[in-house]
Amino acid sequence: MNPFSQRAMPMQSRPQGKSLGLRLIIGIGMAAFSLFSYFKSASVNTVTGEKQYIKISPQQEVAMGLQAAPQMAQQYGGLTRDANAQALVESVCRRLAALPKVRESGYPFEFHVLADEKTINAFALPGGQTFITMALLRRLDSEGQIAGVMGHEIAHVLARHSAERMAKQELTQGLSGAAVLATYDPSNPRSMGTAQVAMMIGNLVTMKFGRDDELESDNLGVRFMAEAGYDPRGMVRVMEVLASAGGGSRQPEFFSTHPNPDNRIARIKTAIDKLYPNGVPQGLKQ
Numbered sequence: 571m572n573p574f575s576q577r578a579m580p581m582q583s584r585p586q587g588k589s590l591g592l593r594l595i596i597g598i599g600m601a602a603f604s605l606f607s608y609f610k611s612a613s614v615n616t617v618t619g620e621k622q623y624i625k626i627s628p629q630q631e632v633a634m635g636l637q638a639a640p641q642m643a644q645q646y647g648g649l650t651r652d653a654n655a656q657a658l659v660e661s662v663c664r665r666l667a668a669l670p671k672v673r674e675s676g677y678p679f680e681f682h683v684l685a686d687e688k689t690i691n692a693f694a695l696p697g698g699q700t701f702i703t704m705a706l707l708r709r710l711d712s713e714g715q716i717a718g719v720m721g722h723e724i725a726h727v728l729a730r731h732s733a734e735r736m737a738k739q740e741l742t743q744g745l746s747g748a749a750v751l752a753t754y755d756p757s758n759p760r761s762m763g764t765a766q767v768a769m770m771i772g773n774l775v776t777m778k779f780g781r782d783d784e785l786e787s788d789n790l791g792v793r794f795m796a797e798a799g800y801d802p803r804g805m806v807r808v809m810e811v812l813a814s815a816g817g818g819s820r821q822p823e824f825f826s827t828h829p830n831p832d833n834r835i836a837r838i839k840t841a842i843d844k845l846y847p848n849g850v851p852q853g854l855k856q
């Protein structure tokens with residue numbers, strides 16, 4: 571007699587019990603693999619001094635950013651034809667890009683003004699492709715404020731936030747994927763609830779990381795603009811501009827990816843006080 575027939579029989583008559591056990595083992599295995607491969611990727615960021623988990627190289631970041639740039643620009647009406655606006659942003663950004671920390675990073679920074687007159691936004695792709703919309707640029711009234719916005723975006727690149735977020739997303743997807751597999755019972759559709767809850771938790775974790783990234787970039791942005799010779803209080807003004815722009819019926823997209831300006835102003839002021847304990851010196855560029 572086939573020695574396996576004894577085991578094979580109950581497996582066929584009670585498929586749920588057995589396959590749940592199997593799914594649980596696979597789920598635990600997936601979770602363990604996700605955690606292992608995430609924590610294996612630890613490195614210390616030279617700009618922020620913080621330990622971070624990243625799975626791609628700076629070269630891969632640059633390649634990804636260059637590949638995505640035309641598509642991203644297209645979503646904002648393409649690049650502006652306003653040569654003066656582009657020249658102004660580039661002249662400010664060149665001062666930021668010349669800072670030792672930025673230069674030494676080796677990221678080939680490029681700064682673009684997007685034609686979009688309606689969407690208030692600025693963003694950076696991994697590897698140094700950096701953008702600001704005409705809508706945001708028009709609301710700023712000094713070079714220092716441009717330096718504040720773009721310094722913040724440069725900080726996202728140097729802190730490698732996108733690459734970090736990608737690794738985190740992969741981890742949370744791996745973990746929630748494991749949870750879905752372990753808890754979802756195909757014969758009981760209500761078990762989907764648990765699986766969806768697991769997914770949601772995964773997303774929440776990712777969102778929280780995003781806000782921390784923003785605050786870190788505010789801090790670094792303030793530092794960069796001051797080092798480039800601009801009055802860092804211009805960053806406070808940027809936040810005020812964003813806050814007032816948020817009053818209209820159409821919420822600027824900037825708010826969906828960046829935390830509430832009111833909360834950030836207090837933190838930015840603290841960062842400026844820390845940078846200049848004896849007060850902001852006279853004669854900085856506005």
Ligand SMILES: [Zn+2]
Binds near residue numbers: 726
């Ligand atoms: Zn940001």
